[in-house]
Structure formats: structure tokens, C-alpha cells
Amino acid sequence: MIEPFQNSLILTGPTASGKSALALELAERLKAEIISADSMTVYRGMDIGTAKPSAEDQQRIPHHLVDELDPWESASVAWWLKRAAECVRDIESRGRRAMFVGGTPLYLKALLCGLFDGPPRDADVRARLEHEAATTGNELLHARLAAVDPASAGRLHSNDVRRVVRALEVWELSGKPLGEWQQQGWWGDGEPAFGPEVCFALDIPRPILYDRIDTRVRGMFDSGWVEEVRRLADNKLGWSREASMALGYREIREHLSGGRSLADTILEVQLRTRQFAKRQLTWFRGLAGVRFATAKEVAGIWATDGSTR
Structure with a gap:
């Protein structure tokens, strides 16, 4: 249906x-x-x-x-x-x-x-796995996933803790790898x-796409993107995990905190946007x-x- x-x-x-x-x-x-x-x-x-x-x-x-x-x-x-x-x-x-x-x-x-229709999230299991990642390291948690769900481990980087935790959570709660549920x-x-x-x-064509990306990113900065991020960063309620993953916003926050020059930030955002486009196509x-x-x-x-x- x-x-x-x-x-x-x-x-x-x-x-x-x-x-x-x-x-x-x-x-x-x-x-x-x-x-x-x-x-x-x-x-x-x-x-x-x-x-x-x-x-x-x-x-x-x-x-x-x-x-x-x-x-x-x-x-x-x-x-x-x-x-x-x-x-x-x-x-x-x-x-x-x-x-x-x-x-x-x-x-x-x-x-x-x-x-x-996978198993619902379990706050206790999730907290335990996240604590383990923080104390023993992402690599050990990823290795454990590889032992029980090699397909998911192959798709996920060890630093992608959120998704590694979810895959292990699904395995622990159901005894089935995430791929079977999906x-x-x-x-x-x-x-x-x-x-x-x-x-x-x-x-x-990829060269045309990448040229468009570079041009658009520069246009976004010219249109006041840095000020947009500055206004959002001033909000005391902060960012949800999902919103904080928006392409370019983290790099601009790092620039605002003095971690990177504006010119280097523009280049970094252009690079990351091209990489994102490549992942989308895949x-x-x-x-x-x-x-x-x-x-x-x-x-x-x-x-x-x-x-x-």
C-alpha cells in the first residue's frame, strides 16, 4: 500500500x-x-x-x-x-x-x-554503548559491530558513533543485523x-557540478552566511544534533571562534560540499x-x- x-x-x-x-x-x-x-x-x-x-x-x-x-x-x-x-x-x-x-x-x-520496522530505541542500551565509545574508543566499538554485523560495519566509519551505536543497539535488542531489518x-x-x-x-557532468558548487558557496558567503550563523549561534537553546550537521555551519562556527580564517573557511566548505555531492550520487x-x-x-x-x- x-x-x-x-x-x-x-x-x-x-x-x-x-x-x-x-x-x-x-x-x-x-x-x-x-x-x-x-x-x-x-x-x-x-x-x-x-x-x-x-x-x-x-x-x-x-x-x-x-x-x-x-x-x-x-x-x-x-x-x-x-x-x-x-x-x-x-x-x-x-x-x-x-x-x-x-x-x-x-x-x-x-x-x-x-x-x-526495527526495534524501538532503548535509552539504557544506547547510553551504555555511548559511554563505552567514550571510554574505550570508537575503534573498539566499531570492531564489535564488525563481529556481529559486518555489512553495517563496512558501511560505517568508526567515527560515526551515532550510527555505529544504533546498529549495535538493533543487534542487541533483536539478534538481527540492521541490514536485515532495512x-x-x-x-x-x-x-x-x-x-x-x-x-x-x-x-x-561532474566538472560542471563542482564548478557550480564552488560558485554557489562563494555566493552564499557574499550573501551574509557568516552573519546568519552568528545570529543562530547567539541563541542560548543551541542546536539539535540534526541541525548541527548542516553542511558548512560547523565550519563557520569554527571560523567565528577563531579556528580558521574566512578564506580558508570558504575553501573548506567548498571542498566538503563537493565531497557531499559525491556521496549523494553514490x-x-x-x-x-x-x-x-x-x-x-x-x-x-x-x-x-x-x-x-
Whole structure:
């Protein structure tokens, strides 16, 4: 059962690939409204660094799941998927179509394949594992994961403590590796429930993409990104773990604390953004149901309503 997403369209791609501009154009043609599939545009005040749609763009086409939370609040994939379903029902009740636009891989995977019904989080188990990582070291915890769940250990770096802890937590609570649970999507066996002309990832030559990234990052700094981070950092409520992972914000906080010059910070953010785009492309290629195409190809297919399942 893939309700309520069965009539939705999905446009994804790496950062700076041109998703937002194409989505605005297509949404006008298709009488669609845009649902953000970006894990950082949900946060209020994080505007420049997340390339959030402008007020003009949001007036041109209604956008959903933008500015939903404050930076000190957490947003899980399950929370996003539930809110996305509510948005789709609202959009379709008005005779319009939902178009998901964004590049957060876990959101895309949840939309295509559903969420796995793994064991719920256990605060005691988690606290014990996190304490162990802090006292004995990340490497020993990662080695233990490799002994019981080599597939997850192979995907996760030893410094990715949060995910290593979750994988071990799943094993301890269920006796099954995380990968086995992840094969069990809400939509069935983990295979995407949508046809080949529903979810497109924009295909753009790597040198052009990297040049766009470098240009956009510099433009963000010119537009006041440092001041945006300074204002957010002044808030005494701080940042949630999810919001603090937003690309570029940590590097700018380090700059503001005197840890790096502005010029070096710009170069660092450009590098990390290019690396992030590369990881996005790896994710998208590994997801069944994602079809790579140029912007022109997507426009041509959707213009003829080639979104049948």
C-alpha cells in the first residue's frame, strides 16, 4: 500500500544540480505544489546555507515542509515521512499534485521504499554503548559491530558513533543485523513501489557540478552566511544534533571562534560540499527506482504526463 504517495512526483539530485529551478518550472506546468525533501530546509533561520527557496519562489509555487522547526528541535526520517503524507493529502484535496524536491538520501529512500520496522530505541542500551565509545574508543566499538554485523560495519566509519551505536543497539535488542531489518519496507520487501518515470535524479557532468558548487558557496558567503550563523549561534537553546550537521555551519562556527580564517573557511566548505555531492550520487545510484536524466529529459517526460506507475 503506497498511499498517499501514489500520484506524487520526485525530483532529486546532488546539491547545486539545478533541482529547485527546474521544479519551479515543472510545478507551474503540472499544477503541482512542492514538498521539500531536504533535511535542513525544515529549520527556521537556516536560510542562506541551506539554499532555501526564496520568499518569491514560495509565493510563485507553494512549498511545504520548509521552516517547520527551530534549530534546537530534532527531525527524524519517520517525522518527515508522516508530515509528508499529511502534506500530500492536503495538496490533493485541492485538486493539485505533489512534487517532492530535495537531495536528502534517507528521505528519498523512505519515500521510495518505506521505513523498516526495527526495534524501538532503548535509552539504557544506547547510553551504555555511548559511554563505552567514550571510554574505550570508537575503534573498539566499531570492531564489535564488525563481529556481529559486518555489512553495517563496512558501511560505517568508526567515527560515526551515532550510527555505529544504533546498529549495535538493533543487534542487541533483536539478534538481527540492521541490514536485515532495512529490507522490510512499509511498501513491501524493500523494492520501490513506484514506476521508472516517477523519480528522477538530475544528471550533470561532474566538472560542471563542482564548478557550480564552488560558485554557489562563494555566493552564499557574499550573501551574509557568516552573519546568519552568528545570529543562530547567539541563541542560548543551541542546536539539535540534526541541525548541527548542516553542511558548512560547523565550519563557520569554527571560523567565528577563531579556528580558521574566512578564506580558508570558504575553501573548506567548498571542498566538503563537493565531497557531499559525491556521496549523494553514490546513494542515488544505489537506490532502485531512481532514474538519472538531464533537466531537458525530465521536462519532456513529465510534460507528456509520463509519470504513470
